[in-house]
Amino acid sequence: MTEKQRVKIEKMSSPVLKMGNVEIVLGKVEDAWDEPMGPTPKPRLADLRDWDMKLLNRYEPFYSPICDMCCMCSYGKCDLTKQRRGACGLDMRTQQARTIAMESVIGAACHGAHARHVIEHQIQRLGRDYEIDMGLNIATEAPVTRAIVGIKPKTLGDLEEAMEYAEGEIQNVLSSIHTGQEGDYKDYESKALHIGMIDNLVKEIADIAQIVGYDFPRGDPDAPLVEMGPGTVDHKKPVVLMIGHNVAAGAEVLTYAEAYDKLDTIEIAGICCTAHDLTRKNPKAKVIGPMSEQARYIRSGIADVIVLDEQCIRTDILEEAKKVGSVVITTSDKLAAGLPDMTSRPADEIVDKLVSGEIPGALILKPEKVGEVAVKTAEMIAPLREGRKAIPSKRELVKEAKKCTACEACMRHCPVNLHISDALSAAKKGKLKALEDLRERCIGCKRCEAACPKEIPIVSLMEKASEKMLKEKKCKLRSGRGPILDTEIRNVGPPIVFGEIPGVVAFAGCSNYANGAKEVPEIAEEFLKRRYIVVASGCAAMALAMYTDEEGKTLYEKYPGNFDAGNLANVGSCVANAHILGAAIKIPHIFARRNLRANFEEIADYILNRVGAVGVVWGTYSQKALSITTGLNRWGIPVIWGPSGVKYRRLYLGRRDQPEKWEVYDAKTGNKVPAGPLPEHLTYVAESKEEVIVSIARLVMRPNDTTKGRQIKLSHYIDLHRRYYGGMPKDLPLFIRTEGDIPITEKETVKNILKEAGWKETPIPDPTLLERMIMKRV
């Protein structure tokens, strides 16, 4: 690898020069990494465009425009319907693709800025030369970085090189959104795919820096089970609540509390990914839940101090906090919330101003200072705030419910179509069960309140109705383990590639669920019981902990945390989901001995054709969830979204009625052979939990499956289809290459189906889309 050589001169004295404490960078030298540099180190847009076009020709982008117009520049706004073009010449398809590229770049920039902040903070704490040591069982420390950038980062400083490359790509793609740049929709999609890949890279960088900087678990399958749920917090103690995705400030709150021995006297809790990362630093931190909890938890008044960092934070937090007298501390220049910058003021002065109410909150950009101010303020303000909440009494609830005229405005604005007026009608008579049930499916967005002409505080009413349930709501979440071990990949690589472990199902994304979070654990358990490998990150990993079985156990208590069949591995926060991709990348490297270094195409081609992994984002909403998905797609990993995903306005869908699109090269002969529609889609939207389940079973099939592997995958597909769709799947002939693929127990039935369909046997290829991977031509 090429890297900078540093020389540190502590003291030097000569007749002409005197100097001390100087670090000199001597340039770049070759190191001992024996893997040759691959074809695409630090790839620019055009370098992987051919690969993108291979994907885009097979998975033609599907567009569902949210809006008929483009209003991106003052030439417009332009009506793009009915084949019209905008004043700049842009057509509807290209405008949709441009929006996708733009939203993906927002997602990648978010993770990128987060990564940049983490690196700078850790370098400041520990120095540029601080070693990246991922533990004994992780030699491939940064698979995504190695495959894209072509470097093997050894120190925190090395991560900067990868970061600089990523930032350049983010800028380049962002510039392509300007009016009068790209005019081809597939080229915009190629840019979106590129920036999705960059998103993967910066997430990996961010999490590696966090892991080494804060000593998070390094791929520990037995990472501790931590407490989760609104009921886990002791209301009698001062409470500091952290919200967001960048744990830098939160980590310092923990560090301060640890240093002054306060972990047992104050509560430190989090919402969203910061909560995941707090528990990775100290398992005594508590997780309240995903984003959907933000507004309602603050209204409950439990939090004395609310520390905001960045991303997916409601922008009305300050307003909500004021209602209950909680103090807000913002910690990022990306989210200052209009608060005065107190960074340079002494901690005690800030505490005084916050406690006295002179200021409702403060912007503090030094994480260490946040730690001290948050803890001290919480301790001082807690006794003054006792009993403050914005939740009505039962009498007030009934009074509010009586105002409802059943106009249904709330329901029409509710993103999950909850029938609120029915529940309020029961509440009028003092019956609160329906309101409590509604909360289970509510995503806490408050759109109903904004829509209600009677100004009924619907969310607060649900909170009151659920008060008892919430007090008791405690569950166990396995803290984020970080990367998958090389040793685990060695064990499961062969059975995944041959299809004998039927698939890897990865849950990620936001909490905008169509029908409540309960469906996420239901889907996961279906596959855990069938011995698929299940992995999770972010809000989805929390959803998996939110429901318990009859014995009161969550999935994390029932299934071990290894990357193995029938196991459930929580990798951690959203940035940690880079390790899920990292596991897929390590399979060709560790098991199949493919070179990783700057070798994107070959690795992606391997994953697409051989690694039966599927992502599930059942509750989409953020631009980050889009860039995460688009990035996974470029590596050949399909992702299923919940219904809200269709509002991203673009999918990558295959067409089974176009058999010519499903040919692959047989690497052994060079012949083009049919490989079936596998995987059939790259980005898909499912309508119901049942459809997700059946789609997962279909999307894990890969052209490379052995007959034994295909048999196993098909037997699950048939069984799930029977259970959830009520009969044999009609499309089996598409997935059967030889009679050896037919599950033994279904032999006769399936043979009849094949006969009726006029099925013909096809060869099982050594599949690749890359001509250069062909070993010999016949």
Place this chain on the structure above:
Amino acid sequence: MRPDVAARIILKAEKPLLVVGAEIADHGGAPLRTAVRLAQELEMPIIATAHSCKFLEKEGFTNYVEMGLVELTNAASDPEWQGVEGYGKPDLIIVFGAHLDLMNALFQTLKSFSDIPTLSISRYFMINADFSLPNLDEDLWLQSLEDLCREVEKGRAKAPL
């Protein structure tokens, strides 16, 4: 639009196609029975999205094609699409019983990229459909579905063989 007008649009189509989603079995099963009645009367297949095929089977209806709602939308927005196997390309797509976001996406997509007219008979007005029932409360909607079926059946009975 009133149900009798929707019925006239359906009767005018030579190859209508009905798309039903996973919520078809809600509301006490009345929408499901509407779907089956319409499909039988008009001798058209049903595109059964998500797990709706399960409910059709239970009703004893087998002339359905399993397809994801976005798969159908994608195919129908392709001018080269040959239509449903054994039936051909539809000249009207009728939709109900699916998730609102996905029905919305279907109408938006086909409005932008297809010439096939669309009709929503779901409970909520669909602004991007070419034709749509208005927002209705549940009882009125179920009544509208009943009226629609009756009008279609009446129209077919009158039509010359």
